[in-house]
Amino acid sequence: MTSPLSRPAWLLASSVAAERGRSYISVQDASKTYASRNGDVHAVEHADFDINEGDFVSLVGPSGCGKSTLMSMIGGLEVPSSGRITIDGTPITAPRRDFGYVFQDATLLPWKTVLDNVLFPIRTQKRPVADFLGEAERLLRLTGLWAFRDKRPTELSGGMRQRVAICRGLINDPRLLLMDEPFSALDAITRDDMNLALARLWDEVHKTAIFITHSIREAVFLSDRVLVMNARPSRIVADIRVPFPRPRRVEMQEDPEFQAICAFVREKIHEGLSGGDGTVSS
């Protein structure tokens, strides 16, 4: 579909030297290898890219491509076997209190109310809760959950629980929000809703974010930039800057360029799955 000769403007060179200057998060030749009974498993190999401040970046790829491992390393939950990952030049070696984390499960405390769950990081980090009540209210209002602030997680739907988890990830005004497949457990309709809700939220909060997903459409719809990962070898095979302005609109998904980007990402993923010889098997 996209021949290498006429590279579209949205497809970036694999290592964007021009952007290194104002880089914020810098992943420098990071690899992660696990020892197993059947020899070493290369979860991530030679990941090398920078993320600019304010960008919403998606990592998209098939399951087992190491995108979750890569995100865990950026979040300081795991340490790279080689290479390094820095924020403003400082290596990330442990979870940081100025990061926000959202996982695949909402991981809410079932005995706490919605509001208390959102404030849980503040209490854990022994900061004055009173200083963050306003921010909690703002986030819960933005996500349409303020009316449910005194409910327990069991009284909410799956989509609402995941929105609470996102509010919790944002409560400490993080410098980076890491989201690991936050919507993958939701049904398709709820997921579309959540994409829209997250896009709306981003129009308000403007945060640097890394978002992991295996939904191509979701990645392109939400992101300023999409990194495509492949499995075996686990590496980044395409780097795309999504050219659509914010706020994002649902109609944008009908745009031929949107569909061209999605098709290109799909092609890249299938190349990896079919052994890298370029044949598409869909």
Next chain:
Amino acid sequence: MDLQTSWRRIGLPLGFALLSLLAWEAVVRIFEVREVLLPAPSAIAARLAETLPLLLQHAWPTVWESVAGFLIASLLGVALAALLSASSLMRDMLYPNVVLFQLIPKIALAPLFIVWLGIGFQSRLTFSVFISFFPVVIATLAGLDNVDKSLLRLCRALTATPWQVFKDVRLPYALPYVFSGMKIATTFAIIGVIVGEFITSQAGLGYLILFASAQADTSLILAAILVLCVFGLAFYGLVAGVEQWTRRRFGA
């Protein structure tokens, strides 16, 4: 709960128990069973009424020793389970031994406690703690281990301290398990005290039962057992009530 299910859940077992008592009464009267062998429920009730001050006087040491034994066992049990779940060294060292100890028929050790601690309440209390402690440890540890792993990952991401993880996540998650262990422990604590009273004591319901059996006063034995039943039920009910309150409080 509609009328029919409430009838089934409360009326049916109650009705059966009542019918059994009536059958018991009838059998004793029709076949003229001697009171020393099996007194009729009416005879037990009469004996209970006339000896109530005596029964209550003897119930007191049994009650306070069981309750104290239970409370100490619960505290120690939760504390040991917390230690085992916090330290893998402690766990590897102690847990197999806890399980092994659990397998010993602990009642057989009761005389040893008299040898070690004398014939006062200390030996009965300690023995009661000793046998009611194990169900609490094992249930609590199971609960602490059962915590949602993704919540532990969240805690790590939030740089929570081990103590915060324990009090905010592990312990609340374990509470239903802790209570199921404690409910078993109520019965065990009473058994511990009664066995101690059987061996050596000048007071308590266990002592009274032994005394009455020496007098061939079967009605008094059964009256004492009835008092024990009421106490056991109230004790269990109290713990179950605290559990209900805690669950409402924490909404788990």
